[in-house]
Amino acid sequence: MAAAQDRLNPLDQLIRAVGALPEGERPWCAGVVVAAGRGEEVLVEEAFGWAVRYAAYDEATDRGVELPLEQWVPMRTGQSAGQDAGPGRDRGQDTVFDLASLTKLFTTIVAMRCAERGGIDLDGRVAAYAPEFTAAAEHGITVRQLLTHTSGLLPELPLYDYDGHEQRLARLRAEPPATAPGTARRYSDLNFLLLQRVLERVTGRSLAHLVRDGITRPLGMTATRYRPPRAWLPRIAATEDQRRPWAKLDRGMLRGVVHDENAHALGGVAGHAGLFSTAADLTLLCRALLGGGPPVLRPESVDLMLAAPGLGFEIDQPWFMGELAGRGAAGHTGFTGTSLVLDRATSSYLVLLANTVHPRRRPADSAPRAAAGTALARALRPGTPGL
Incomplete structure (x- = not known):
């Protein structure tokens, strides 16, 4: 796998560029955390950009109103805190994201x-x-x-x-x-x-109890839950300055509360949205579904979910999977900038968590997700040069 990890450098560079476009351009996101692996091996676990950068959105200038620089909060993983990657490390510093529609999984x-x-x-x-x-x-x-x-x-x-x-x-x-x-x-x-x-x-x-007792607790996903506690707030990525007319409610800059308006109206616990999590926690889920961790489902149930046409999961969707699509890859996206892809053909996964709605939502653009999927697919393809 050393050769595969060497070839994954293009993925690392691509995500770095996504989160740090030059001033004067509108970046895809304020910041991003990406985790990719194959089997038990972590290939990439990196954080770039900012979990919190803007105080508000200025409709007149069509730009975010930046906080004072000392109040910007960086995206973080355990690696960025000087820890080794992997399931055994302390994940208490990782940035927590509003997963949006990844909740459906x-x-x-x-x-x-x-x-x-x-x-x-x-x-x-x-x-x-x-x-x-x-x-x-x-x-x-x-x-x-x-x-x-x-x-x-x-x-x-x-x-x-x-x-x-x-x-x-x-x-x-x-x-x-x-x-x-x-x-x-x-x-x-x-x-x-x-x-x-x-x-x-x-x-x-x-x-909320069914998710906790059936999934997050057995897998050790300690940073995944609905309605995160206030103690988590310093770790949570901001989402949107939610105001009409671009949003459906007037709630101001959101951080630590669910972005989806219906999930908010229903108390923060909903079947379609509302969960918060980290890239490290989602890695544990990916490994379990790929057969490399504690099982949460029988193999035949996993097959039903992840094989075409899929139950809950999207199957072979190049618009966000890139070249990972085509061999039965399964995954999903979330409106706030999140995505997850499982490639059972190579026992690999790609988790990409970004705050694309910070400071406000824009027309959907999954090109960076697709490019990341293509970079991973090429990195794991013997004899294929990286991007």
């Missing part, structure tokens, strides 16, 4: 664990487990359709515009699919909000 794993134990049938109807979801019952939506985004539900609803938790859930329960379930794929946060309610009804426990 954890909800998926919880669902697969529940299916393994006979609590749900993947082809069972949502109405069998949560009959209060009357629209899902009327249209026969199944658990598998939620996991594969084939329920026909809209991408999202403005639940944040409703007063009170019960009114928000009432709107969700009554929302019918826009297209017939099972006929087309349409990515939707609503799928995972329904799935959350199914899992909570079946188990009698909150999703």
Whole structure:
């Protein structure tokens, strides 16, 4: 693997450039942490740029309002704190990120664990487990359709515009699919909000507890949770100066609270968004799913999740995986700038966590993610020169 690590230098250089574009250009992100590995070997674990740089966004100048330099907070990993890489090191200095839609992967794993134990049938109807979801019952939506985004539900609803938790859930329960379930794929946060309610009804426990007891605690993911405590605040990357018209709520600069407006409206614990984590913790999850760590699922359940068409995971998507796509790579992205890719063909993983919405959101651009995936793919391909 030494040769592979030597060839990974282009990946290191690419991520460094992503986080530190020259002044006068609009960088893709204020800062980034990248972790890549193969099997038990860490190939890259680096942090570049700033976890906190801006106090606000100035709409008039279309630029971030920078904090005094002494208040900028660097991105950090254990390596940047002078520690050795690897699962045994102290990860207490690593930058914590709002994972956004990477949360869906954890909800998926919880669902697969529940299916393994006979609590749900993947082809069972949502109405069998949560009959209060009357629209899902009327249209026969199944658990598998939620996991594969084939329920026909809209991408999202403005639940944040409703007063009170019960009114928000009432709107969700009554929302019918826009297209017939099972006929087309349409990515939707609503799928995972329904799935959350199914899992909570079946188990009698909150999703936060199910994630903790079924995934993060067994894997030693000590920096992964919903609603991070105030003690973590110095480690957490800022997200957005959230204001209308570019955002859906007026909340100001966010740090340590969930960015997604619906997850915020639902109390910070949601099936589609809300988890916070670090690159080091996500590395532990990647290894477990690749068969190199403590198992959280049976092998056949992992196969169902990670093989086409995928359950919860996106399969072979070059727009964010680059040249890792094409051999069954599985992964996901998050709106705040996060992404994760597993390549079972080479037992490798790529975790890229950035704060692309700091100080404000921009049109989606996954070119840097794809370039990082291509750099890793080429680094692990014998005889192929790096970028």
